[in-house]
Amino acid sequence: xxxxxxxxxxxxxxxxxxxxxxxxxxxxxxxxxxxxxxxxxxxxxxxxxxxxxxxxxxxxxxxxxxxxxxxxxxxxxxxxxxxxxxxxxxxxxxxxxxxxxxxxxxxxxxxxxxxxxxxxxxxxxxxxxxxxxxxxxxxxxxxxxxxxxxxxxxxxxxxxxxxxxxxxxxxxxxxxxxxxxxxxxxxxxxxxxxxxxxxxxxxxxxxxxxxxxxxxxxxxxxxxxxxxxxxxxxxxxxxxxxx
Numbered sequence: 001x002x003x004x005x006x007x008x009x010x011x012x013x014x015x016x017x018x019x020x021x022x023x024x025x026x027x028x029x030x031x032x033x034x035x036x037x038x039x040x041x042x043x044x045x046x047x048x049x050x051x052x053x054x055x056x057x058x059x060x061x062x063x064x065x066x067x068x069x070x071x072x073x074x075x076x077x078x079x080x081x082x083x084x085x086x087x088x089x090x091x092x093x094x095x096x097x098x099x100x101x102x103x104x105x106x107x108x109x110x111x112x113x114x115x116x117x118x119x120x121x122x123x124x125x126x127x128x129x130x131x132x133x134x135x136x137x138x139x140x141x142x143x144x145x146x147x148x149x150x151x152x153x154x155x156x157x158x159x160x161x162x163x164x165x166x167x168x169x170x171x172x173x174x175x176x177x178x179x180x181x182x183x184x185x186x187x188x189x190x191x192x193x194x195x196x197x198x199x200x201x202x203x204x205x206x207x208x209x210x211x212x213x214x215x216x217x218x219x220x221x222x223x224x225x226x227x228x229x230x231x232x233x234x235x236x237x238x239x240x241x242x243x
Contacts, residue, residue: 001089001120002078003127007071008060014076015056017088022052025110031138032160032213039198040205046190047181048108054176055093055107063174068098070174072107075124079115089115092124096132097171103134105173125150129166136165141223157224160216 010018026044027034034044058072073096077089090111094104106128111120129135129150138161139147144154152164181187194202 001123002080003123004076004078005127005131006059006074006076008062010056010060010074014088018056018074018076018091019049019052021088021091021110021112022048022108029108029110031158032209033140033216034209034212038205038209040194040202040209042190042193043187046184046186050181050184050186051176052093052108053186055095058095058174059093065098065174070098071096072174073104075127077111077115077120077124088112090120090124092128094128094132094135095173095175097169097173100171102132103136103167103169103171104128104132105169105175106135106137109137121146122150134165134167134169136163136169138163141220154224154227157221160213160220162220162224 022029023045026048027036027038027041029048030044034041038044055072056074058070059074062069062071064070072093074091074093076091079087079089090109092109093107095107096102096104109121109124135152136155137147137152138158140160141162144162144164147164151166153166154162155165156163194205198205
């Protein structure tokens with residue numbers, strides 16, 4: 001398994017494979033629960049497409065923020081022994097936090113289904129932490145034990161997820177809030193598709209999804225209250241990951 005840490009010049013074919021792998025795992029990468037057969041899946045795919053596009057753009061084209069050049073990075077795992085030459089096995093996108101750039105916020109962690117439970121995530125995470133020992137992310141409650149193995153600890157409630165970190169983070173990062181997502185071309189197109197496909201029925205679908213989110217919020221808060229005292233509710237918009 002070959003690991004590559006990229007800070008620019010992502011090959012177009014590799015970028016396409018990264019995008020497709022993320023979209024296939026969109027329900028696992030969004031900030032709220034969504035079952036496999038949910039007809040609102042296009043909305044999840046749209047959110048992931050927009051956020052990942054923004055992350056990849058920041059890798060290829062760093063931007064100046066308050067006089068500091070900020071960037072994104074990605075670690076990819078490539079299976080060179082695959083029958084299909086250089087098969088993408090997984091990736092991690094992350095953003096060094098400015099102005100010090102000595103810690104990172106992890107965005108997406110994705111491993112292709114055929115490569116799961118083969119140590120691909122472990123290799124990618126160890127590579128990331130070798131360069132940036134201080135890192136933060138958020139994840140579903142069920143994945144807390146996975147990240148604890150890498151030295152992360154629960155730090156706060158992040159919506160339906162648990163915010164985790166290896167040590168206190170400093171600085172800030174470039175990120176997009178929910179309003180940016182809703183106004184993106186990807187999300188507008190997805191909403192139009194849902195409206196055309198389901199009409200008034202979509203209102204019931206949205207209601208059911210909101211009920212699921214409410215239950216998930218309660219479950220996450222309850223979990224965190226059993227782990228630490230003084231839960232810190234934050235609003236950091238850390239994206240998701242699929243193992």
